[in-house]
Amino acid sequence: MQTPVRLRRRDALAVLAGLPLAARAQQAAKAWPSRPLTIIVPSAAGGAADFVGRSFAQYLGTVLPGESAIVENQAGAGGIIGTLATKAAPADGHTFMVSTNSTHAANVSLYRNLRYDPLTDFAQVGLFGTYASVLVAHRDAPYRSLAQFIDFARAHPGRLNYGYYSSSSQVPAELLRTRANLRFSGAAYKAITQMLTDLMGGQLDFVFVDTLSAAPALQNDRLVALAVTSGRALPSLAQVPPVASALPGYEVQGWFGLSARAGTPPEVVARMARLVRGALEDAAFRRALEARGLTTRSLTGPAFERFVAEDVDRWAEWIRLAGIERQ
Missing domain, CATH: 3.40.190.150 (Bordetella uptake gene, domain 1)
Structure with a gap:
């Protein structure tokens, strides 16, 4: 009867080190994950x-x-x-x-x-x-729709400011600014949580947030969704129009x-x-x-x-x- 051979860890590593690179990769994959x-x-x-x-x-x-x-x-x-x-x-x-x-x-x-x-x-x-991203504003803002937002921004150039924490919150705002010929400014944030806090506190006038973050944020009755950046309305926000309804071709x-x-x-x-x-x-x-x-x-x-x-x-x-x- 043969006795099973047991390799110590260092002996096993030595054997593994002597294998060709491809073979070592296969051995590593077989043991994955090892931690x-x-x-x-x-x-x-x-x-x-x-x-x-x-x-x-x-x-x-x-x-x-x-x-x-x-x-x-x-x-x-x-x-x-x-x-x-x-x-x-x-x-x-x-x-x-x-x-x-x-x-x-x-x-x-x-x-x-x-x-x-x-x-x-x-x-x-x-x-x-x-x-997609969602254009979100405070419920007490003087605009409750995308059309009203654009009209207000045009009537008050340079007055509005927004926050952003990523490309999906900065680029939609700047694309809206250029496409609608508006003037407003943006401030960078490290985290979405602080940005939303400032929006609710009135330090910001609007923000664009991804739909995953918008879902819990909009449960707060102090915030309202004005538009989405998808080409068409989203099932989860069926009553919120796409920005493309006012600016054809807009999509992010x-x-x-x-x-x-x-x-x-x-x-x-x-x-x-x-x-x-x-x-x-x-x-x-x-x-x-x-x-x-x-x-x-x-x-x-x-x-x-x-x-x-x-x-x-x-x-x-x-x-x-x-x-x-x-x-």
């Missing part, structure tokens, strides 16, 4: 990206027995801080990030010295879905996905992509995202890579039309 996963959210807690990241982390906890996913918020600089943290993480398949239209598309046209390339520095894992859409540092083992990227698809097929996960205004859409592999590359061009055009200069 808790980290999902970096490049924005503050309480926002839409945070909601998506935590919802996916919770799902992973149900399908990866014995392992968990930790959400790590690294906010600031339009998502650049969290994105650079992901780029600097080991490419061992244990660190991912909630990628967005800001981090992986708009920032290319918003910043002169962006210290990463969203197309070459990252492996695109999968898309969770797309969303954002998205949330999952990405990893370039060099992450392809087998791990493929396995995580299957988990993203599995999450979107899970009724509870999908309902949670759709209830907050996300239009779920499954894209992985080359299809998601093409989507990101095309979105870089889309946001470049929107930013050009909005007249926003690179910082």
Whole structure:
């Protein structure tokens, strides 16, 4: 009877180190995950990206027995801080990030010295879905509709001010300003929570927020929705008209996905992509995202890579039309 051979950890690592690179990658993928996963959210807690990241982390906890996913918020600089943290993480398949239209598309046209390339520095894992933004104002504002807002802004040039915390909150406002020939100013915020607090407190006159953040914010009776940036009305906000009803052709859409540092083992990227698809097929996960205004859409592999590359061009055009200069 043969005695089972047991390798000590250091002996096993020595054997693994002697394998060809491709074989080592396959071995690493088989053992994945070997510790808790980290999902970096490049924005503050309480926002839409945070909601998506935590919802996916919770799902992973149900399908990866014995392992968990930790959400790590690294906010600031339009998502650049969290994105650079992901780029600097080991490419061992244990660190991912909630990628967005800001981090992986708009920032290319918003910043002169962006210290990463969203197309070459990252492996695109999968898309969770797309969303529009909502024009939100205080209930006591002297306008309660999009037409009234435009009329008031034209009658009072330079009087209104808005807040923004991401490309999906800045670009829609500036595109509205240029398309409607209005004059107002914007102030940058690090977190959506403070921006909404200032809107309710009267320090701001209006804001654009993503539909996921708008859903809970509009439960506060001090806020009203005036318009959406999608090409047509949204099922979740059926009574709110699109900006395109007053300005034909106006449309701005954002998205949330999952990405990893370039060099992450392809087998791990493929396995995580299957988990993203599995999450979107899970009724509870999908309902949670759709209830907050996300239009779920499954894209992985080359299809998601093409989507990101095309979105870089889309946001470049929107930013050009909005007249926003690179910082």
